[in-house]
Amino acid sequence: MLRNAGAAGGLATLGTLPVFLVGAQAVLIRDDLRVDDARLGLAAGAFFGVAAVVSLTCGGLVDRMSSRASTLVAAGISAGATLGIAVGAQSFVSLLVLLLLAGAGNAALQMTANVTLARTVPPSRQGMAYGIKQSAVPLAVMLGGLAVPSVGVWVGWRWTFAITGGVCVLVAAFGVRQRSVHPTAGPSSGALDRPPVAALLVSGAATMLATSAVVCLGAFLPVWAHELGLSPARSGLLLSAGGALALVARLASGFAADRRVGWHMPIVSAHLLVGAAGVFLLSLQDVATLVVGTLIAFGIGWSWPGVLLFAVVRVGRDNPGAASGAIQGGNFAGAALGPVLFGLLATAVGYSTAWRLAAGIMLAAAALLVIARRMFIADSRRRQPQRTSP
Structure with missing residues (x-):
């Protein structure tokens, strides 16, 4: 259980981390891209807005995918977004577009983690499993803060996104190799039993x-x-x-x-x-x-x-x-x-x-x-x- 919950928490942390990296390094990003705080706030809001839309509209799609496929897709989207910010965010517009993509990746990673826990963790242990997974937000806040003195100040804020993107690539590679868990159908009709x-x-x-x-x-x-x-x-x-x-x-x-x-x-x-x-x-x-x-x-x-x-x-x-x-x-x-x-x-x-x-x-x-x-x-x-x- 702890292994699966830890993996789900890692996926959730990776998904949430980009927006907190922007917030923690706002001063560095603002000076480099010549944007004001209002625009950075707008970009952060857009990140969560896209994540909300994707979560509400694509949950059923994740239900129909295997764990291997959903992990690969979600990590691939996040890797593309974070690596894109590292090398391609040269203006506010490009940063905004890439954060929108990162928001979609965040939603995909969150739902992948949720579905994986539902399929692989016994119901009697899922409370703790989801507690570990939902600790990703405060963990991402702390990691975002630590990224400033440990990486951002010394070698530049772009390297924090490059490192995050590299981890996403590793997660995608792990997704290709992991044992795939497929969705199960309802016991009698063979069809999925829809929630209310x-x-x-x-x-x-x-x-x-x-x-x-x-x-x-x-x-x-x-x-x-x-x-x-x-x-x-x-x-x-x-x-x-x-x-x-x-x-x-x-x-x-x-x-x-x-x-x-x-x-x-x-x-x-x-x-x-x-x-x-x-x-x-x-x-x-x-x-x-x-x-x-x-x-x-x-x-x-x-x-x-x-x-x-x-x-x-x-x-x-x-x-x-x-x-x-x-x-x-x-x-x-x-x-x-x-x-x-x-x-x-x-x-x-x-x-x-x-x-x-x-x-x-x-x-x-x-x-x-x-x-x-x-x-x-x-x-x-x-x-x-x-x-x-x-």
Whole structure:
């Protein structure tokens, strides 16, 4: 299990890494390509936007592909994009086009990882497996930050993309040699048993809302902490502590999910409720509550992605790619929209109000997940009563 989960986490990290390399090396890229921060922000949003569209529309295609074929295609797209940035990004337009391609590769790698885990990991261990896989985002954040002092400053930012592209090529080569796992058909009719579309859409909408709120922690917490009196170094340390706590919490949540029978989506709703309280604490303009709120928001409010993905894949019937695509699409859409809308709100009405609205959005996401679970249960009872509740 750990080998498959680690491989899936590696695929997910490779897919997410390009956009965090851009963010971490924004100063170097800005000076080299002569672009401003607004355009770099637009490029990052476009990366997640394309990933959302690909996730929502191509999940079924990944379900019909073997693991070997999907790994080869996904890694090939990402390799082409990252190596293209390393050698061909000479202007903002070329960087944007290549990041759009990288966004498509990210979606393909994420869905490949999800489907591979669904096919190869026993259901009793999938909670931990998806927890490991969903730790890719905080891991990519840390790797992106480490790339600046270790590679970017010394030999240039393009080399970080060249190294990432080289790893993608190795993954593609591994995909050619790996034992291929093919999709399975339904037990009676030979046809794939389709997941309930309406419930998936509600789950995706909830994921989009939740992600749009929590992703703003990484984008705006250091600025807000500095405004409240923390030095840039301490603000960065607070963010790093929150990211590390989120990584550990995702692993712990996955471990706990394997020891429950059902009730995964209510647990995610509870995490969002507590996380909303943590985000609300950020609005109180006090350093002590800022620290406490940060730890709660990261440690509980952002610990749920692996558990939610695990729950939805379990009720996704014979289509783990399509089921996980709804969640990944919601994640990417929230990551694209959240920072933009939060930035506009913070500029218009101030950070305190923006944090409170973000907390309210997390509450709405928790409510939508309750509705989605009822829809999943109703569909399960109508078709196959023995299905495990989400």
